[in-house]
Amino acid sequence: xxxxxxxxxxxxxxxxxxxxxxxxxxxxxxxxxxxxxxxxxxxxxxxxxxxxxxxxxxxxxxxxxxxxxxxx
Numbered sequence: 644x645x646x647x648x649x650x651x652x653x654x655x656x657x658x659x660x661x662x663x664x665x666x667x668x669x670x671x672x673x674x675x676x677x678x679x680x681x682x683x684x685x686x687x688x689x690x691x692x693x694x695x696x697x698x699x700x701x702x703x704x705x706x707x708x709x710x711x712x713x714x715x
Contacts, residue, residue, distance in 0.1 A: 644700045656704040667705035669698055 646652040658666060665673050677697060681690045 644703050654704065654707060656707055658705070663705040667702050669701060 644654060647654045656663075661673065665671060668674075669677055677694070681694050681697070685693050
C-alpha cells in the first residue's frame, strides 16, 4: 500500500472466502488472529504500533474498489 501512494503501483487485494468488511473492521476470528500474531512477534510496546499500522493498511486494502466473483 505504501508504494501505491508513492509510486503509483497497482494493488489488487484478493480476499479468498472472506468478506472484505471483515478485513476492513478486523473483527471475529480474523481480529483475534491479528492480535495473536502481533503478540507472538513483537514486544508489548511495539505491538500497539504494529497493530495500528496493520489495521490501517488492511482497511485501505479492503476499501479498494473491485469486483466480486462468487463462483470461486
